Amino acid sequence: MQAFIIDVNLYGELDFQAHHEEFVMLAKGAGAKIVGTLVANRDKPDPALYLGKGKVEEAVALAAAAGAELILFGQSLSPAQQRNLEREFKCRVVDRVALILDIFALRAQSHEGKIQVELAQLQYMRSRLSGMWTNLAQQQGGVIGTRGPGETQLELDRRVIGRRIKILHERLEKVRKQRDNQRRQRIRRGAFVVSLVGYTNTGKSTLFNAMTRADAYAADQLFATLDTTTRRVWIENAGQVTLSDTVGFIRELPPTLIEAFKATLEETLYADLLLHVIDSSNPQKEEQIFEVNKVLQEIGAQHIPTILVYNKTDLTGQEPRLEVNESGHVSRVFLSASERSGLEFLREAIVLTKQQLEKTIDAK
Numbered sequence: 271m272q273a274f275i276i277d278v279n280l281y282g283e284l285d286f287q288a289h290h291e292e293f294v295m296l297a298k299g300a301g302a303k304i305v306g307t308l309v310a311n312r313d314k315p316d317p318a319l320y321l322g323k324g325k326v327e328e329a330v331a332l333a334a335a336a337g338a339e340l341i342l343f344g345q346s347l348s349p350a351q352q353r354n355l356e357r358e359f360k361c362r363v364v365d366r367v368a369l370i371l372d373i374f375a376l377r378a379q380s381h382e383g384k385i386q387v388e389l390a391q392l393q394y395m396r397s398r399l400s401g402m403w404t405n406l407a408q409q410q411g412g413v414i415g416t417r418g419p420g421e422t423q424l425e426l427d428r429r430v431i432g433r434r435i436k437i438l439h440e441r442l443e444k445v446r447k448q449r450d451n452q453r454r455q456r457i458r459r460g461a462f463v464v465s466l467v468g469y470t471n472t473g474k475s476t477l478f479n480a481m482t483r484a485d486a487y488a489a490d491q492l493f494a495t496l497d498t499t500t501r502r503v504w505i506e507n508a509g510q511v512t513l514s515d516t517v518g519f520i521r522e523l524p525p526t527l528i529e530a531f532k533a534t535l536e537e538t539l540y541a542d543l544l545l546h547v548i549d550s551s552n553p554q555k556e557e558q559i560f561e562v563n564k565v566l567q568e569i570g571a572q573h574i575p576t577i578l579v580y581n582k583t584d585l586t587g588q589e590p591r592l593e594v595n596e597s598g599h600v601s602r603v604f605l606s607a608s609e610r611s612g613l614e615f616l617r618e619a620i621v622l623t624k625q626q627l628e629k630t631i632d633a634k
Contacts, residue, residue, distance in 0.1 A: 277344035279311045288554045289521070291532045293344045294367065295471075300373050306336035319358070320351045326358050333592060342369060345520070356558035356575035367394060367524045375525065382445050389438040395524040396431045426578040461502065461512040462624050465538045467566065468547035469558035470518030473581040475499075477547055478515035481616070498537050508621045514541070515634065518577040521561045528568060535569050543614070543623055550604065553586035575627065577619050580604045583612065592619055599626060 280288040308329045310321055319326050340362050355363045362429040371391050378387045466474045500514045500599040514537050548555050566572050581607045584591055590612025595601040600619040605612025
């Protein structure tokens with residue numbers, strides 16, 4: 271579908287260009303054919319249109335001239351803003367949150383992944399219905415005579431969505447119980463559990479495949495992996511290690527997705543060690559590290575021992591290596607998963623960390 275992108279630099283954001291490029295990648299990942307772009311600067315969003323009226327008129331003209339069938343908005347819109355913009359453009363307007371949800375729906379392969387995506391979409395939709403009803407009530411004063419078929423249909427929609435959300439929650443609860451059983455089995459086997467986490471498109475799945483000789487889907491695109499993949503791998507001096515590849519994070523990850531994907535994200539909570547995979551060639555890597563740490567904190571995984579794994583050294587010219595901090599604990603590993611260079615340092619890091627954790631447990 272031919273799409274016109276609108277992106278807004280609020281408050282003179284210093285890393286706006288990176289934010290914009292990421293949104294363009296999201297759009298392409300969703301299958302959009304980008305026919306035009308408008309970038310605007312604002313001190314604060316306009317309550318009605320997000321953009322100023324003049325800028326909207328300019329965007330409408332540009333989008334029409336480019337033959338756009340869809341407007342992709344780089345920020346999160348309120349229900350009223352979205353509806354007003356659709357009235358101006360006379361076509362569908364999709365904001366950042368809806369676009370990410372759409373990509374997740376496109377990528378989900380497993381039954382569990384599809385349930386989680388549908389749940390996130392319905393929760394997002396329900397919030398929009400609520401906002402639309404509030405706006406309608408404000409416009410009409412909420413007086414007698416305005417509560418006709420419109421409200422009845424809205425309440426019906428909300429009940430239908432509510433029932434479906436309840437069903438999906440029940441199904442996900444079964445998934446959580448199944449995962450709990452699997453974790454108990456792993457604990458009984460005494461396996462050391464390692465989870466790969468990181469920003470989307472940093473090469474987690476490529477690293478997972480390199481470490482396990484598996485064939486998990488890996489591609490140079492955002493959110494190539496949604497479903498957790500787990501494999502057992504034998505590492506000398508560490509024994510059997512259970513390695514999990516998880517969904518990637520992104521800045522401004524919609525809360526509905528974090529909530530819906532708890533069953534998947536909770537895998538990290540039961541890990542003995544997290545490997546935080548970083549794209550060492552990305553100029554925004556420090557911000558990406560911050561965003562990942564923020565999500566880990568949201569799900570309560572910030573206390574788990576973590577090693578920073580700087581991937582893609584083949585693009586930076588850095589030598590693969592292992593680094594330890596002042597306490598003698600492994601802090602960083604540099605490697606190239608695609609070239610399978612430096613994997614021995616990661617294995618060594620896992621061994622050393624496992625031994626240090628065992629000493630800590632024995633000391634207690």
